[in-house]
Amino acid sequence: MDTEYREKIKDKKRIVVKVGTSSLIHKETGGLDLIKVEHLVRELSDLHNQGKDVILVTSGAIGVGRKAAGLTEKPDSIPMKQACAAIGQARLMMIYQKFFAEYNQVAAQILMTRNTMINPKNRRHAQDTFGELLNLGAIPVVNANDSISTFEILHGDNDTLSAIVASLVDADLLILLSDINGLYTDNPNTNPDAEFVPFVEYLNEDLMGMGKDAVSSVGTGGMATKLIAAELATAAGADMLIANGGDMSVIHKIVGGGQYGTFFQAHKDEHFDLKTFLEAHFS
Numbered sequence: 420m421d422t423e424y425r426e427k428i429k430d431k432k433r434i435v436v437k438v439g440t441s442s443l444i445h446k447e448t449g450g451l452d453l454i455k456v457e458h459l460v461r462e463l464s465d466l467h468n469q470g471k472d473v474i475l476v477t478s479g480a481i482g483v484g485r486k487a488a489g490l491t492e493k494p495d496s497i498p499m500k501q502a503c504a505a506i507g508q509a510r511l512m513m514i515y516q517k518f519f520a521e522y523n524q525v526a527a528q529i530l531m532t533r534n535t536m537i538n539p540k541n542r543r544h545a546q547d548t549f550g551e552l553l554n555l556g557a558i559p560v561v562n563a564n565d566s567i568s569t570f571e572i573l574h575g576d577n578d579t580l581s582a583i584v585a586s587l588v589d590a591d592l593l594i595l596l597s598d599i600n601g602l603y604t605d606n607p608n609t610n611p612d613a614e615f616v617p618f619v620e621y622l623n624e625d626l627m628g629m630g631k632d633a634v635s636s637v638g639t640g641g642m643a644t645k646l647i648a649a650e651l652a653t654a655a656g657a658d659m660l661i662a663n664g665g666d667m668s669v670i671h672k673i674v675g676g677g678q679y680g681t682f683f684q685a686h687k688d689e690h691f692d693l694k695t696f697l698e699a700h701f702s
Contacts, residue, residue, distance in 0.1 A: 421618035424658070424684060426676045431592040433553075434466060434674070435657075437476040437581030441598040442664030444479060449486045451479070451511075457518050458667040463558060464522035466674065472553045474588060476561045476581040477515070483507035504565035515560050525557040530564035533701075536583050537694055549588045579701075582648035586655035586693055591685075593652045594673060595645055596664030601681030602626075602642065619683045622650050649683040651696055656687035 438459060445452050459475075467473045481500050484507025485493065494500045512528050519526040529548065535541045552559050563580055578595060585593040605613040619626060627646050645661050652659045662669050662680030673679050 421682060422676075422678075424618075424682060425673075425678065428592060428658070428674055429676055431471070431658075431674070433472040433474075433588060433590045434592045434594065435474045435476060435581055435585045435588070435590045436463060436594045436670065437577055437596065438478065438664055439577070439595075439597040440478040440482045442596050442667075443477070444482045449482060449491075451483055451486070451514065453514070455664075455667055456514060459670075460515065460518040460524075461522060462667050462670040464519065464524050465671065467524060467556075467558060472588075472590075474549070474553075474559045474561060474584060474590070475515075476577055476584055477511065478562070478577045480504045480507035480511050480562055480565060483511050501566050508562060508566065511562075512560065519558060525555070527552050527557045527559050529559050529561045531561060531580060531583075532564045532568035533697075534568075536697060539694070542587065542693070546587050549584075553588070578644040578648040579651070582651040582655070582657075582659075583693065583697075585652045585657045585659075586691075589655075590652075590657045592674075593648070593657045593659040594670065594680075595648065595659065595661045596667075596669070597645070597661065598663065598665065599642070599661070600663045601661045602646075606642075616681055617678070619649070619681060621686065622646065622653070622683070647700055651693075653683050653685045654688040654691045654696070655693075656685050658685045659683040 443452055443456060444450070463473050463475055481494070481503045484503030484505065487506050487510060488503060490503070494503055508530070516526050529545075531545065535545050549559060561580070561584055563577060581593060581595060584590070600615065602616040602619065603613040604616065607613040627650075649659050649661075660673055660680045660682050662673060669679050
């Protein structure tokens with residue numbers, strides 16, 4: 420069954436790719452890994468050249484801003500994190516624009532807040548913007564507006580945001596790239612007997628309980644936030660994969676049907692309501 424569903428990934432038309440801070444930053448220095456960013460952009464550009472709609476949800480603004488500001492440790496206070504985000508977002512987008520332009524792609528920045536997701540009018544406007552950008556052939560580059568909103572700072576490394584975007588644009592595939600290979604029965608960093616889970620047909624309480632793990636030293640999202648994203652995305656009708664972003668070529672390998680990461684099967688819920696979901700999980 421796993422192989423059958425992975426083969427169908429080749430036919431996906433609208434793909435959201437989320438990359439976490441840990442996949443973009445040199446852990447040793449806190450500096451941006453430009454080789455990986457360029458590789459990421461090349462992978463997404465090639466998907467776009469295949470005729471697929473592509474949306475990138477990126478983390479990293481706080482990390483980039485922290486480095487630019489000369490901070491050696493992760494900022495503790497919310498105002499300092501927001502200040503780092505304000506510095507880092509401009510730098511991060513400048514780099515994305517440069518790399519996408521080299522591959523003849525048009526990148527567009529979208530910054531979202533919790534109000535964008537909760538307010539029906541704002542949500543509709545966001546949907547309209549995404550729709551027009553995709554019609555124009557642009558690649559939206561999405562991040563939380565951390566300089567004025569604390570929602571994603573407090574609730575994970577854009578995992579939830581990427582699933583929200585997948586829901587808004589009616590994506591049929593969401594790929595979460597982080598510093599982990601996928602879902603395990605326990606934290607593999609502390610339990611050598613933890614077993615890898617390659618395929619999840621249905622999310623249940625036992626599986627959700629597997630997400631209680633530590634976060635990355637440079638990112639903020641643990642497995643718990645990724646499983647919430649899986650719950651949201653699959654209910655909205657998108658298959659989802661969690662894979663290791665250590666090598667960005669995993670993107671074309673996944674889209675080619677390769678056995679990488681943990682695959683979460685979509686089960687579209689016709690009664691799914693984004694506002695209700697967010698209020699239930701993040702009230």
